[in-house]
Amino acid sequence: MDVQNNLAAEEKTEQSLFVVGVTKIQNKMLALLLALLLALLLALLLALLLALLLALLLALLLALLLALLLALLLALLLALLLALLLALLLALLLALLLALLLALLLALLLALLLATKSMGQE
16 A cells, blocks of 8 residues: 555656646746747837838938928028928937837846746746
8 A cells, every 4th residue: 555655646746847847848938938029029119110210211301302492492591490490300209219219128128137037036
């Protein structure tokens, strides 16, 4: 009877160790999946920001051409005021883009830190 109890206890111990091992592997895989998903999200957001920046540059070029036409048609003073307004708008938009980029990079850093922290706890 003792032999059967010992065998049953040993089998339960092995099953518990197997479950713990599988759980650790699943936790690592989930942490890596989360890090990969966050990296993909960051890449998509950066691509969106680059597309937005290109659109802003094209709009700035068109606005500059319009400003030159207005300078030829209306007056030099009006063109200078419009260029100053466009430069101010571009500076504000670039500050916003830099703030968004910094926030995204900090989010990725936090995700990677959490992923490595969860791996280190095992």
